[in-house]
Each structure stands twice: as C-alpha cells, then as structure tokens.
Amino acid sequence: MTATLFVNASQVVTCSGPxxxxxxxxxxxxxxxxxxxxxxxxxxxxxVAGAAELRRRFPGAEEVDCAHGVLTPGLVDSHTHAIxxxxxxxxxxxxxxxxxxxxIARRGGGIHASVRDLRDRSEDDLVALALPRLRRxxxxxxxxxxxxxxxGLTVDxxxxxxxxxxxLSLLLPLRLVPTFLGAHEIPQEARAYPAGRADYLSLxxxxxxxxxxxxxxxxxxxxxxxPGVLTIDESRAxxxxxxxxxxxxxxxADELRPSGGAELAAAxxxxxxxxxxxxxDNGIRALAASQTVATLLPGTMLFLGKDRQAPARAxxxxxxxxxxxxxxxxxxxxxxxxxxxLTLAVSQLHLSVSEALLxxxxxxxxxxxxxxxxxxxxxxxxxxxxLFDIEDLRELPYWYGDRRCRAxxxxxxxxxx
Amino acid sequence: MTATLFVNASQVVTCSGPxxxxxxxxxxxxxxxxxxxxxxxxxxxxxVAGAAELRRRFPGAEEVDCAHGVLTPGLVDSHTHAIxxxxxxxxxxxxxxxxxxxxIARRGGGIHASVRDLRDRSEDDLVALALPRLRRxxxxxxxxxxxxxxxGLTVDxxxxxxxxxxxLSLLLPLRLVPTFLGAHEIPQEARAYPAGRADYLSLxxxxxxxxxxxxxxxxxxxxxxxPGVLTIDESRAxxxxxxxxxxxxxxxADELRPSGGAELAAAxxxxxxxxxxxxxDNGIRALAASQTVATLLPGTMLFLGKDRQAPARAxxxxxxxxxxxxxxxxxxxxxxxxxxxLTLAVSQLHLSVSEALLxxxxxxxxxxxxxxxxxxxxxxxxxxxxLFDIEDLRELPYWYGDRRCRAxxxxxxxxxx
Numbered sequence: 001m002t003a004t005l006f007v008n009a010s011q012v013v014t015c016s017g018p019x020x021x022x023x024x025x026x027x028x029x030x031x032x033x034x035x036x037x038x039x040x041x042x043x044x045x046x047x048v049a050g051a052a053e054l055r056r057r058f059p060g061a062e063e064v065d066c067a068h069g070v071l072t073p074g075l076v077d078s079h080t081h082a083i084x085x086x087x088x089x090x091x092x093x094x095x096x097x098x099x100x101x102x103x104i105a106r107r108g109g110g111i112h113a114s115v116r117d118l119r120d121r122s123e124d125d126l127v128a129l130a131l132p133r134l135r136r137x138x139x140x141x142x143x144x145x146x147x148x149x150x151x152g153l154t155v156d157x158x159x160x161x162x163x164x165x166x167x168l169s170l171l172l173p174l175r176l177v178p179t180f181l182g183a184h185e186i187p188q189e190a191r192a193y194p195a196g197r198a199d200y201l202s203l204x205x206x207x208x209x210x211x212x213x214x215x216x217x218x219x220x221x222x223x224x225x226x227p228g229v230l231t232i233d234e235s236r237a238x239x240x241x242x243x244x245x246x247x248x249x250x251x252x253a254d255e256l257r258p259s260g261g262a263e264l265a266a267a268x269x270x271x272x273x274x275x276x277x278x279x280x281d282n283g284i285r286a287l288a289a290s291q292t293v294a295t296l297l298p299g300t301m302l303f304l305g306k307d308r309q310a311p312a313r314a315x316x317x318x319x320x321x322x323x324x325x326x327x328x329x330x331x332x333x334x335x336x337x338x339x340x341x342l343t344l345a346v347s348q349l350h351l352s353v354s355e356a357l358l359x360x361x362x363x364x365x366x367x368x369x370x371x372x373x374x375x376x377x378x379x380x381x382x383x384x385x386x387l388f389d390i391e392d393l394r395e396l397p398y399w400y401g402d403r404r405c406r407a408x409x410x411x412x413x414x415x416x417x
Numbered sequence: 418m419t420a421t422l423f424v425n426a427s428q429v430v431t432c433s434g435p436x437x438x439x440x441x442x443x444x445x446x447x448x449x450x451x452x453x454x455x456x457x458x459x460x461x462x463x464x465v466a467g468a469a470e471l472r473r474r475f476p477g478a479e480e481v482d483c484a485h486g487v488l489t490p491g492l493v494d495s496h497t498h499a500i501x502x503x504x505x506x507x508x509x510x511x512x513x514x515x516x517x518x519x520x521i522a523r524r525g526g527g528i529h530a531s532v533r534d535l536r537d538r539s540e541d542d543l544v545a546l547a548l549p550r551l552r553r554x555x556x557x558x559x560x561x562x563x564x565x566x567x568x569g570l571t572v573d574x575x576x577x578x579x580x581x582x583x584x585l586s587l588l589l590p591l592r593l594v595p596t597f598l599g600a601h602e603i604p605q606e607a608r609a610y611p612a613g614r615a616d617y618l619s620l621x622x623x624x625x626x627x628x629x630x631x632x633x634x635x636x637x638x639x640x641x642x643x644p645g646v647l648t649i650d651e652s653r654a655x656x657x658x659x660x661x662x663x664x665x666x667x668x669x670a671d672e673l674r675p676s677g678g679a680e681l682a683a684a685x686x687x688x689x690x691x692x693x694x695x696x697x698d699n700g701i702r703a704l705a706a707s708q709t710v711a712t713l714l715p716g717t718m719l720f721l722g723k724d725r726q727a728p729a730r731a732x733x734x735x736x737x738x739x740x741x742x743x744x745x746x747x748x749x750x751x752x753x754x755x756x757x758x759l760t761l762a763v764s765q766l767h768l769s770v771s772e773a774l775l776x777x778x779x780x781x782x783x784x785x786x787x788x789x790x791x792x793x794x795x796x797x798x799x800x801x802x803x804l805f806d807i808e809d810l811r812e813l814p815y816w817y818g819d820r821r822c823r824a825x826x827x828x829x830x831x832x833x834x
Binding site: 087089090092093095096097098136299302303304305307334335336337340343346347348350351352353392394395397398399400401402403 | 504506507509510512513514515553716719720721722724751752753754757760763764765767768769770809811812814815816817818819820
C-alpha cells in the first residue's frame with residue numbers, strides 16, 4: 001500500500017486534541033501547524049509530522065503539493081435538506097416585500113409547495129436534482145453531508161427520498177449521513193380532518209420508522225418541534241419511538257420562539273438540537289449539562305432577514321458543544337457555501353475563527369456521532385481533507401462569499417471538481 | 418465586421434428603458450425577456466430581438482450559446498478600494514471578540530495599517546496584488562469596477578496607487594474607473610502636530626488634486642466625511658477644489674452616524690453619496706430631490722456585525738436612485754461576490770430582485786457617470802454582459818454565496834476566467 005503525503009501547506013489545521021465535542025471550545029486554538037505534512041494510507045491519516053520525517057518514514061510515497069494553501073479537515077455539514085424538487089426562489093422576494101409565512105403559503109409557497117412537488121417526482125429525478133447540489137457543497141469544502149428526508153410526508157415518498165440519498169452515496173465520494181424527517185410537518189391532507197394530525201404521527205411511528213429501520217435507510221430520526229408544527233409531547237412521542245427502533249435523534253428546536261425543544265433534546269439524549277435562535281436560558285443550561293450538540297444555522301436567519309441570531313457565545317461560554325451547518329434547503333437557506341457560514345459565525349455570532357472551524361469539523365462530526373471517524377487531521381481518522389487557497393486560517397471567513405476551496409479528499413480520494 | 422449573437426438564454430434581462438438612474442425604481446421590472454437574443458458588433462450591442470430575426474439581419478454571425486442561462490448587463494461595481502497591500506484578516510476576529518475600532522488601531526490595525534503597508538510597496542507590487550482580486554470580482558459578474566486610491570495619503574503614494582489602477586486597466590479587459598481618495602483619512606504623521614490636519618488638507622488641494630488631474634489619473638474625487646475623519650466643512654473644501662479642477666465627486670457619507678454627508682453630496686451635485694447606513698430623514702429628502710445616486714454597501718454592515726442597514730426602501734420610495742456595490746476593501750468588506758450583495762439587498766434591505774439588479778447595473782453605471790455607456794442591454798450600449806448559470810433572474814440572489822457566473826464580456830470581449 002503506497003502512502004500519500006500532503007506537503008507544502010502554509011498551515012495544517014488539525015482540529016485534533018482532546019475531544020472538544022463534549023465541552024466548550026472558547027478561544028481554543030484549532031491546532032494550527034505551520035511546518036507540518038500529513039501522511040495518508042489506505043484512506044486513513046497515519047501521521048502528522050514534518051515533511052522530512054514523513055519522507056523518511058514513507059519512502060516512495062506519492063506527494064500532493066498543497067502549494068502554500070491551508071489544509072483543514074473536510075468540513076462536516078451536519079444539517080441539510082438537500083433532497084427536494086424545484087427551487088423556491090420566488091419566496092425570497094415575497095418575504096422582502098413584507099409577506100409572512102402564511103401569505104406565502106396562501107400563494108402556493110412554503111414547505112407544502114416542496115411536498116406537493118416532491119411527491120410528483122420519481123426517485124431518479126430526485127437523484128438527478130440532488131447530484132449537482134451535493135457537488136456544489138463539496139466544491140466549497142464539505143466532505144461529510146447529512147441529508148434529511150421530510151418533503152414526502154407519506155410512507156412511499158419518505159422512503160423514496162431516503163432511497164435517493166442511499167443511491168447518491170454510491171454516486172458521489174462524499175460521506176452522506178441520511179436522516180429520516182417524516183415529522184418535518186403535518187401534511188396538508190392530514191390537517192383536513194380532525195384526527196388527521198394524530199393519524200399522521202401514528203403513521204410515522206407504526207409504519208415509517210419500522211420501514212426506515214428495516215431498510216437501513218437512516219441513521220437519525222429528526223423532528224420539527226415548534227409552534228404550528230409538532231408540540232413538545234408529539235416530538236417526544238415520535239423521537240422515543242425512533243430511539244426504541246434503533247435510530248439516533250436530532251431535533252429542530254427553538255428556531256423562532258422558545259418552546260422547550262432544547263430541553264427535550266437534552267432529556268432524550270439526542271445527538272443534536274438544531275437552529276436554537278430562540279433558545280431560552282433554561283435550554284442553554286440543559287444543553288450545556290448534556291451530551292447534545294447545539295447546531296447553529298446562521299445562514300438561515302440571514303436569508304430570512306431576521307435580526308436575531310442564536311446566542312452562540314452564551315452556549316459556548318456555558319459549556320455546550322456548538323456545531324455549524326448550512327441548513328441547505330429550498331425555502332430558507334439555499335447556500336452551498338459553508339465557509340460563508342463561518343463568516344457569519346465570526347461576524348454575527350462572535351465566535352473566534354478557531355471556534356468556528358472546530359464547530360464545522362470536529363463538532364459537526366459529533367453532531368453526526370462521527371466524532372471518532374472524521375473532522376480531525378490526526379492519526380486514525382478518515383483522510384477527509386479540504387485544501388483552501390489562503391495562507392492563514394483567518395482568511396477563510398474573511399474573504400467572505402468567495403470560493404477558496406481548491407480541492408477536497410474523502411477517505412483519501414479526490415472529491416471536488 | 419462580423420456580428421456575434423448571444424442566443425438560447427432562458428432570460429435576457431435588459432435593465433433598459435427610461436433612465437432609472439434619476440428616479441425611484443420601486444418594483445420596476447428589470448426588463449425580463451424570455452425569447453430574446455442579443456446582437457453585438459464592434460463591441461457594441463446593436464440589437465435585441467428574437468434569434469430568428471437576428472439571424473436574418475446578421476447572416477454569418479458567430480453565435481454564443483447561452484445554454485439556457487440568464488444573460489444580464491455586466492454588473493457595475495461602483496465602490497471598491499481594490500488597491501491595497503496586505504489583507505487584514507486578523508481584525509475580523511478581534512471585532513468578534515468585542516474589540517472596537519480604537520482597540521484595533523492600538524494593536525496596529527485599522528486603516529493606518531493599510532497605509533503603512535502600502536507606502537512600503539512598489540507600484541509593481543500593487544499591480545500584482547490587485548490583479549487576482551479584480552479577476553475574482555470579474556468571476557462573480559462585474560464588468561465595470563470603480564477603484565479608489567486612499568491608502569497612500571502622501572503625494573507620491575496616492576499617485577502610485579492611481580498609476581497602478583491605470584496599468585491594471587491595460588492588463589485586464591475590465592472597465593476600471595479610477596477615483597482619487599486622498600481624503601480617505603488624515604495620516605498619522607499629520608495628526609502628530611497641531612496644524613497637521615490643515616496642512617494635509619491643503620496638500621490634497623494644492624498638490625495632489627492638480628497632479629492627479631494633470632496626469633489624467635482619476636475621473637472622480639472622493640472624501641470620507643464622518644466623525645473622526647473629515648468634517649462637513651473640510652469635505653466641502655476638498656470636493657469644491659476637486660470640482661473646480663475638473664473631477665466629478667463622490668462622498669463616503671453617514672456610514673455609522675448621520676453627519677449631513679448626504680445633504681452635502683446633494684448640495685455639491687456629487688455623482689454619488691455612498692454608505693448611508695445612518696442617513697437622516699433630511700438626507701433622504703436631499704438625495705431624493707437631487708441627481709446624486711445613493712450607493713449602498715450592505716456587505717460592509719454584515720461583515721462588521723452591525724444590526725443597522727441603510728434605509729434602502731425609504732430612499733427608493735422617496736424617489737432616490739439607489740445603487741449597490743461591494744465596497745471591496747481589506748478592512749470592512751473583503752468580498753468579490755457581487756451577487757451576494759444582491760442577496761443582502763433583497764433579504765436585508767427589502768429590495769425586489771429587479772430593483773436589486775437595476776441597482777447593480779444601470780444605477781451603478783449612473784453612480785459612475787456611465788449611464789449611457791454600460792449597465793443596459795440595449796442598442797448603442799457597450800457589449801458588457803454577464804451570463805449566469807440559472808434559469809430565472811430570481812435565482813441570482815437566491816442561491817446565496819454560490820458562484821453562478823459562467824462568463825462575462827466587456828466591449829464584446831470574453832473576460833472572466
């Protein structure tokens with residue numbers, strides 16, 4: 001087996017060290033090495049050391065010239081809704097003109113537009129549509145991407161969405177993590193009669209979850225907990241059933257109003273609680289005392305034109321593990337540009353650059369229960385790497401909106417076009 | 418002379434029609450044609466019509482296949498500070514950690530860091546550094562870019578900066594518009610003695626402006642008017658001298674606090690007043706009643722982590738002509754991604770998509786006194802074009818942070834790499 005050496009980087013940012021996923025990362029150095037090279041063998045990182053030393057240890061190794069760029073762990077995008085049909089570009093302008101969620105729904109927009117659209121599409125179509133989107137995410141530095149179902153809201157359409165993710169895993173070198181989100185919303189047809197809501201939740205528990213698990217189609221179950229969608233009790237019921245069936249848990253929580261979602265995530269031992277722009281002080285304390293990662297999605301608030309952002313500093317300073325993600329989806333965050341999310345994390349959420357990168361790598365991995373597999377440049381980890389055309393890590397959030405990612409590797413295999 | 422036909426665009430967005438530069442553009446349709454082609458000859462647009470008709474009128478014409486993308490006027494970035502030396506990426510994190518402008522200055526940052534750095538560099542060095550930056554701006558869709566001096570603050574260093582812009586004009590197909598901004602700040606050495614401030618302003622008026630005009634090195638003079646920089650009276654004095662010497666006028670005005678800058682711009686007949694996040698109601702009325710374009714820079718407020726944005730709706734609804742620009746500069750807005758500025762214009766400033774595009778094309782051109790030369794797809798205008806990999810104009814701000822520009826042309830010549 002021939003080793004590959006990644007040499008001549010201006011910085012190798014390891015994000016390694018004691019597991020940060022389980023405690024605050026305030027002002028921690030992300031592990032910036034200025035004279036290091038990385039040895040990869042069999043898809044795994046086997047050593048991080050000086051180039052001269054690695055050349056002695058791995059004679060005959062191939063070399064990748066990092067051309068004075070910055071080498072980081074591949075970014076871990078732990079929250080996306082990349083399986084959808086049409087885009088919903090008309091809604092951004094409607095919102096800008098003052099229309100609210102209900103106005104947009106009345107004009108045929110909102111999540112139910114995505115649901116109607118996805119139901120009409122074949123699995124092949126969903127695969128073909130998601131492929132270039134996931135490639136774009138990769139082009140900006142992501143090597144691991146969580147992808148949720150949730151625009152089907154019937155047994156067949158949820159399974160179709162998850163099968164599409166499974167097929168995309170085979171088509172792309174990206175590491176995809178599938179999440180079942182049948183509880184993204186109560187479908188309109190169920191809202192049309194009194195018992196519909198309970199019937200739909202029962203369908204999730206009794207039919208969808210067993211078939212998802214039986215097919216090995218998801219690692220996580222997720223629920224949209226919030227006013228107008230699922231209540232705390234409904235969320236608990238769905239997630240408890242999912243956990244009993246063997247799925248790990250995620251929760252859309254406290255996005256626009258505090259509803260106890262973060263507390264529920266902590267109580268259930270969920271792997272992550274996501275959004276949290278309106279988390280309460282009690283919710284912050286609950287996450288800080290738990291193993292649940294707080295996943296923040298600042299791009300969503302920007303795109304929606306909201307002033308509010310999640311209290312990232314309070315979460316970190318309180319001791320919670322914070323992850324960042326794009327929330328890539330057709331309604332509220334259509335960006336594939338993960339480094340732009342890092343810009344928002346620094347400029348809007350007041351994270352240090354190291355905190356932001358750790359939130360997008362090791363803590364993102366922890367938000368997918370992959371903290372021991374990816375998100376770090378350290379011996380034993382998967383060789384998931386991103387190379388950026390900058391000389392200092394701080395340039396990554398700085399040149400905002402610009403694509404500086406030059407290449408990525410997943411399990412040592414070149415990925416981005 | 419062979420014509421070139423741009424065919425097979427899903428939309429041609431002309432931004433043409435009655436000059437919008439001199440009145441509000443509220444909800445105006447940017448001129449979206451779904452079955453149009455564009456004929457170019459000798460670097461000029463000569464016709465916009467159906468492809469079949471143009472093929473009849475221009476037999477033997479070459480064709481550019483727009484592959485179902487959206488063709489717009491090349492974007493006009495009417496406010497950048499692209500001539501600088503080193504980046505200042507460390508300041509973003511300092512700000513995130515709570516340091517203010519003065520703290521950062523004490524640690525060797527801020528504008529004076531750029532001034533010290535630029536003075537040590539050769540003209541060749543400045544050209545070499547700006548070249549890839551301007552190429553990046555072009556890659557995101559800009560075909561006309563205004564570039565200011567203003568990090569020199571001595572006669573020699575201001576002239577060196579403007580000569581660098583002149584050389585860049587010859588090296589790049591981009592249309593560059595040079596602006597003399599000797600009044601960007603009072604240099605530190607002048608602040609060190611009591612009469613220094615007046616001496617420096619006198620140097621601008623008596624030495625810099627005459628030599629800039631003599632060398633044909635700038636079309637505009639600009640002044641940073643605001644607390645801590647130039648007062649209203651100082652700004653008026655510099656701009657009046659510049660106008661008498663034959664330069665057109667711009668003004669950095671009302672960025673963080675209202676100081677009467679917009680009113681001064683209107684009173685002086687300045688071509689544009691820029692920033693305006695803190696413009697007063699009186700300032701809005703003054704601009705609305707004037708020929709001065711209100712140039713808004715929402716990326717700067719985002720990058721600085723400010724909640725406030727310029728009152729774009731009040732300006733447009735009041736009747737002012739609004740332009741958008743990147744403010745590309747090392748301290749407060751290091752983005753080359755003009756379409757991301759359109760995203761902010763819609764999501765943060767509540768412009769319609771057409772308003773945002775008009776602000777980035779025809780109104781940007783008006784902010785450079787080029788409204789009759791570029792910024793429109795109409796017969797007689799320069800063939801400055803941008804082709805985006807989208808099917809509907811509304812996707813341009815929607816896929817935020819993503820680079821969708823496939824190609825640009827300046828005077829009919831392919832530009833972006």
